[in-house]
Amino acid sequence: MADEKKPIDWPSIRSDWSQSDKSIRWLADWYQVSESAIRKKAKQEGWPDRPEKARKPVRTSDAPRTEPVMMAGVDATDPEQIVGKGHNLIFRLLDELDATTTHHTQLAEMIEAHEEDPRRRAAMMKAIELPGRANVIKALATAFKTWNEAQAPEGKKAQRQANAEKVAAAGRFAPRGGPKLAVNNG
Structure with missing residues (x-):
């Protein structure tokens, strides 16, 4: 036997449409109605425009983010x-x-x-x-x-080279310095 269809609470959806800053997707999930059904009903009945905050897209452009993503x-x-x-x-x-x-x-x-x-x-x-x-x-x-x-x-080869240079820079395998001049200006 098929499940009985629940009636859709259009007055509540309309109220949330005009007063809430929740997205249409959120409203559809909350009231268990498709997004297209909400949009269609809003267009048929001439519901008022959504609040400004609810209409903003998540990202306004394809530009990389400047703020950190936590x-x-x-x-x-x-x-x-x-x-x-x-x-x-x-x-x-x-x-x-x-x-x-x-x-x-x-x-x-x-x-x-x-x-x-x-x-x-x-x-x-x-x-x-x-x-x-x-x-x-x-x-x-x-x-x-x-x-x-x-x-x-960098890659593994560059890492090995950097580690070898670090080890070679100190200790017994370090390259010898140039000759030192001993000058007597006295």
């Missing part, structure tokens, strides 16, 4: 901040993995003693077992490698 408290346009946040996350996950590995026996005993649902107990035990932890460390190593590669602006 995601998770980090400027998403700054690679150094992204890499720094990634490193912090990886280190926190490594600490969590260390705690799980260190206290594995106690965790297993707590799960066995306090979890009554056998499916959930099995899933929790699987999460703290060695293969699960090994997969976590493998994923973290891959993530760390990716973050470090993303941080480097």
Whole structure:
């Protein structure tokens, strides 16, 4: 048997159309009506223009953004901040993995003693077992490698060359300086 169609609350949609700064897409989702149905009804009945704020497009041009894009408290346009946040996350996950590995026996005993649902107990035990932890460390190593590669602006060959030059600039393999002149002006 087909579901009974709910009547559309056109008076409320019209009120929100003229008074709210919500987008037409938001109104369509909220009232469970298609965007085209709202536009069609507005045109048929001559609804007033939308508030100015609701009609503004998300981006006015194809020009690149000038303001920073903040995601998770980090400027998403700054690679150094992204890499720094990634490193912090990886280190926190490594600490969590260390705690799980260190206290594995106690965790297993707590799960066995306090979890009554056998499916959930099995899933929790699987999460703290060695293969699960090994997969976590493998994923973290891959993530760390990716973050470090993303941080480097040049290729691997240029990185190796820069590292070699840095090592060669100091220590026993540093190039020798030119001759020093000893002048006696006395």
